């Protein structure tokens with residue numbers, strides 16, 4: 001699940017991806033802060049974790065991922 005945020009402090013677009021692989025009942029509080037200026041955005045409860053990236057980084061990574069998929073052999 002991807003969520004788009006905008007930092008109120010530096011106006012950077014931020015993508016938050018929640019990852020809960022463990023299906024645990026135990027939730028912990030995670031602080032979401034801006035990767036560009038460290039401004040605190042939100043506090044969330046999760047049983048997994050959050051990946052916080054700027055939108056630019058996020059798009060760059062997506063591009064790399066899609067290139068990898070096109071390779072005939074897996075990367076060693």
Ligand SMILES: [Zn+2]
Nearest residue numbers: 007010034037
């Ligand atoms: Zn910021």
